[in-house]
Amino acid sequence: MTVVECPTCSAKVEWTEKNKYRPFCSERCKQIDLGAWAEEKYAIPVPPPVDPLDEE
Template identity: 90%
Template sequence: MATIVDCPTCGTKVEWTEKNKYRPFCSERCKQIDLGAWAEEKYAIPAVNLPQEQDDDNPSVQ
């Protein structure tokens, strides 16, 4: 039995099988919409515990 997932773009139910070349998307269109959203920086991965930048004007701060 194939696993069924929701298309991340439109929510359509999609079979997760090798014959679905767009998985996890339902179509080329949904895949391209998602790619475009990443390209436009609509999605972001939050950073945790970023290293603090060293202040070149104040050498005592490290």
């Protein structure tokens, strides 16, 4: 059986069909993560765009 950490609270979670919230440990942790996603707290860092007119 695979055991993973809940992304929200780091609790150990069994990765099984029985756990309907996987990879989260509970509905609460799932909702916390969804709220953070909706508030755009997750982002992939990228360099600022280059303006072709500034290169000269």
